[in-house]
Amino acid sequence: MSTTGRGLHGRVLDILGPEITAGEYPPGSVLRTDELAQRFDVSRSVMREVVRVLESMRLVESRRRVGVTVLPTCEWNVYDPQVIRWRLAGADRPRQLRSLTVLRSAVEPVAAGLAARNATAEQCAELTERALGMVAHSRGHQLEGYLVHDMAFHRVILTASGNEMFARLGDVVAEVLSGRTHHDVMFEDPDPAAVTLHVQLAEAVRERDAVRAEELTRQITVGALQELDILAP
Amino acid sequence: MSTTGRGLHGRVLDILGPEITAGEYPPGSVLRTDELAQRFDVSRSVMREVVRVLESMRLVESRRRVGVTVLPTCEWNVYDPQVIRWRLAGADRPRQLRSLTVLRSAVEPVAAGLAARNATAEQCAELTERALGMVAHSRGHQLEGYLVHDMAFHRVILTASGNEMFARLGDVVAEVLSGRTHHDVMFEDPDPAAVTLHVQLAEAVRERDAVRAEELTRQITVGALQELDILAP
DNA sequence: CGGGAACAAAAAGTCAGACTTATATGTCAC
DNA sequence: GTGACATATAAGTCTGACTTTTTGTTCCCG
Structure with missing residues (x-):
């Protein structure tokens, strides 16, 4: 599951990153590279690489004669997939899930509208296939089987939009959907209305009906938001 | 302007990053750490830190016995502010600008709707102030003066939404607006209709009219898209 | 002639230690 | 109290030796 695993440096990152994103060190806290190297039993070279990566995510800032300062949340690169994963695995998972679902509700309808204009025949076919798989x-x-098709369905929509910024949110949406099934309470079976909406959406895209595709997706995402409200009002 | 500048490692990154995002090395190209260190006249330690950061941006992948492989565009962390800046400064600037503007058109209306619900009194005041400044x-x-207020206006909207994912797009929107004024052709004076829309939007947020705020923002972003279509049809 | 196992080379990964540089902070004179 | 100066500190950099993984080749055997 963890993308990083490769190498000693990745292992340290996989411990320190979650700790920071979990807020274990309040903003302004100062860490020392030497101490960290000692704690993880790695050389300073490795520790320095870790700090560099954390710095590029804007989780920390390294300054001479001061140390490695933890930055406030508002500075973090919250779109970094790694950061998203760490936060979803941590304590403020609910808040994070809500932020991402709201983002979905903004992006996906527009993406679906574009997909209706730009989707290739293959993409239309896969969309239909995935919708049927959901049914x-x-x-x-x-x-589990439902989830696989659901994730694939939304990924195709985002990719077919032809906008790379949308396409890159495929992983985020997949995480959100996956989280809903695995971590949060999910009713025995998915909402039949939602399933129908997906089938209709595949149809709308196939028929190049951008307005309808957008509206249907809006209904899907509104449903996802309402689901969150029920779980954590 | 460049956030990185700090340290020897940052200077190398500021050269190599733009080169990669500009597509100077086709996907699959292999770079060797030693050669790069030689080229930039830095030690391998520094070069390794640079590679680590590029790796965390998913621009490259480092594998033993192979080298540092450049990844295809679809792998890049296109939401990384650094990557966005590099790409906006490079050759495919127009494409990038369009992607980001489409993203804006999806996100900002929803953000404005939320802002109408969540904005504090101070945020409402600044919104009005900025709108007047634009006028x-x-x-x-x-x-230049117009741009400053325009950027601030949209940043307040995104922040006031209360959603951190939206808030973090403030920089992106600022880059887009700034680019329109500085690099691309911009008519002598901004479109009066757009200015009016901003004034009305500030009003709608102040009056907690979420639906109207959303609709007005939709008109603003549609205008931005049309402007792009005129420039690069 | 084909397939698989052993081997060798190549490049990244890791470590240790010495040295440099920037800078926050404390000290002292005025 | 204020300013200049000294000092200690922690990051930054470099070098060189060593390890580990992986790829590609070679060579043996079926």
Whole structure:
């Protein structure tokens, strides 16, 4: 699951990153490279590489004669996939999930509208296929199978939009959907209305009906938001 | 302007990063750490830190016995502010500007709707102030002054939304607006209709009219998109 | 002639230690 | 109290030796 794992430096990052994003060190806290190197039992070279990466994520700032200062949340590169993963795995997971779902509700409808204009025949086909897959797994405790198709469906929509900024949110949406199934309470079977909306959306894209695609996606994301409100009002 | 500048490692990054994002090395190209260190006349330690940062941006991937492989564009962390800046400064600036403007058109209306619900009294006041500032600088070659208020206006909207993902796009929007004034052709004075829309938007937020705020912002962003279409059809 | 196992080379990864540089802070004179 | 100066500190840099992983080749055997 963890993308980083490769190398000693990645292992340290996978411990220190989550600690920082979890807020274990309040903003302004100062860490010393030497101490960290000692704590993780790695050389200063490795520790320096870790600090550089954390710095590029704007989680910390390294200054001479001061040390490695933890930056306030508002500075963090919250779109960094790594940061998103760390935060979703941490304590403020609910807040994070809500932020991301709101982002979804803004982006996906527009993306779907563009997809209706730009999707290739292959993309239309996969969309239909995935929607049917969702239908097939919508009853009788097949949540895992349903999730696979749901994630793929939304990824295709975002990719087919033709906008690379949208496309890059595929991973984020996948994380959100996955989290809903695995971590949060999910009813035995998915909402039948939502399944229908997906089928209709695939249809709208295939028929190049941008307005309808946008509206349908808006309904899907509104549903996702309402689901959150029920869980954590 | 460059955030990185600090340290020897930052200077190398400021050269190599733009080169990669400009597509000077096609995806799959292999760079060797030693050669790069030689080229930039820095030690391998410094070069390794640079590679680590590029790796965390998913611009490259470092593998043993192979070298540092340049990744295809679809892998890049295109939301990384650094990457955005590098790309905006490079050759595919127009494409990048369009992607970001489309993103704006998706996000800002929703953000404005939320801002109408969540904005504090201070934020409402600054919004009005900035709108008036835009009016004051809307005639007679005061593009710089206009830009300052325009950027601040949109940043307040995004921040006031209360969603950190939206708030973090303030820099992106600022870059887009700034680019329009500085690099691209901009008519002598801003479109009077756009100025009016901003004044009305400040009003709508102040009056907690979320629907109207959303609709007005939609008109603003549609205008921005049309402007792009005129420039690069 | 084909396939697989052993081997060798190449490049990144790691470490240790010495040295440099910037800078926050304390000290002292005025 | 204020300013200049000295000092200590922690990051920054460099070098060179060593380790580990992986790829590609070679060579043996079926």
